[in-house]
Amino acid sequence: MRRILCTLLCLLCFAGLPFSAYAEEESTYLRIADYRASFNTTQLDTLEAQLDEIDAQYGVSGAIIISDVFESISEEQAMQFCQDNDILSDNCVVLTYSFSENYFNVRSLSDELNMFSEADTLKAFEGQLNEMYDQLGYGIWSAEYAYTVCESFCTELTDLSDAAANGTPLDKGYFAGFGYEFRQSMEESAASSESSSDSGYDSNGFAYYSHDNAGWINEYEDTRTTPDHRLVPRLVDEADLISDSEEADLLKKLDSLSEEHEFDIVIVTKNSIGTKSSEAYADDYFDYNGFGYGTGHDGILFLISMENRDWAISTCGKGIPYFTDRGQQYMQDKFMPYLKSGNYNKAFNTFTDLCEQFVIQAESGKPYDYGNLPREPFSLVALASASVLGLLIAFIVCTHHKRQLTSVAFKKGAADYFRPGSFNLSQKEDIFLYKNVSKVRRQSSSGGGGGRGGSSFHHSSSGRSHGGSHGHF
DSSP, X not given: OHHXXXXXXXXXXXXXXXXXXXXXXXXXXXXXXXXXXXXXXXXXXXXXXXXXXXXXXXXOEEEEEEOOTTOOOXXXXXXXXXXXXXXXXXXXXXXXXXXXXXXXXXXXXXXXTOTTXXXXXXXXXXHHHHHHHHHHHTTOOOHHXXXXXHXXXXXXXXXXXHHHHTTOOOOTHHHHHHHHHHHHHHHHHHHHHHHHOOSSBOTTSOBOXXXXXXXXXXXXOOOOXXXXXXXXXXXXXXXXXXOHHHHHHHHHHHHHHHHHHTOEEEEEEESXXXXXXXXXXXXXXXXXXXXXXXXXXXXXXXXXXXXXXXXXXXXXXXXHHHSOHHHHHHHHHHHHHHHHHTOHHHHHHHHHHHHHHHHHXXXXXXXXXXXXXXXXXXXXXXXXXXXXXXXXXXXXXXXXHHHTTTTOOOOSSSGGGSOTTOOOOOOOOOOOOOOOOOOOOOOOOSSXXXXXXXXXXXXXXXXXXXXXXXXXX
């Protein structure tokens, strides 16, 4: 009996080892909760070390919480996190990011050091971090930009702690300078842009945003409003797939064709699109950046995401009937080889040229579809090559069969092939055996190509109707 008990205790000890190791691993970062897994180990170690140093030198506990996809961190949740990790001291400041709000919040859970002697100082601190976030990524979520904001939080928290410890707490003016300069530069860019055009971006090609602007793109947020005008250029090469000169030429072509036909043709490249599908991201990028001509928001957008080598086409307004499902298949056959080979400039220009061709055809009243696809140019060289090849194959086959018949003697008549008197027909009679009838249902398709024509569509998060297609390359 004693042996059995000892064996059971040993088994329980071994079974508990993985859980002990897991618990120790989970508690490595006491001051950081990265629920979205945005930062790598090196970045987490750096932030944790900075926060530890602030606590050791000034007695100020700092924490950073990056919420999960749709979670919003309240003050009570932030306080509970600090209590659970035993870092809720007399001075505790927490930085949180909420995907549902796409905004950084700074919360002072306790302030015995009197860092925020004025209520506006805390808001100014929070505002500076968000101004930096907006300037870096124009309101679009990026782990790289988020890490920069978190580093700035640690730096500014050090300054706040040091000033308060020396008896001279910082006021809101310390933070207001950055925000004022940034807003002033954006206003000047907006004014110069509006004087030349109403494109919605400044002379350097960068969009101008504020917290009240409806043009932000956050792939985790489905409660935005769509802007009334275009906010970004028709070419956004964030993944840097083409050179600067190629980008300038392509943007010029996109603008020219879009304005000529009053139909937006847009190309967007991304390093990552987060957890959204390429189809949904393309739809939202089109809607929430104000693309589309007229009240129908007519246009087409081509998205490339390099993280998983995704591509997507999103059509809206007239773009849905202009670019039928079969027509988009034809387009894919043309630009896909260039995507796969990494010739992105050729792929984008091929897409743009096809868009112009499709729009012109659709404006004539008969969009490209089954039985009405673009005809390939006739090639005399290809015809001559095929003819020569066919004649060569026919000559080889006929020569081969002729050689097999060399042992057969020539006969003038058929009498030599049967024995005289061996065939005697004694009775003639016609007998009906059976009847076989086959029925084939007639297809009523206006396309004439044997397929289902037209365009399928769906609804995006904004409620608009979109067509399109997507895949991998």
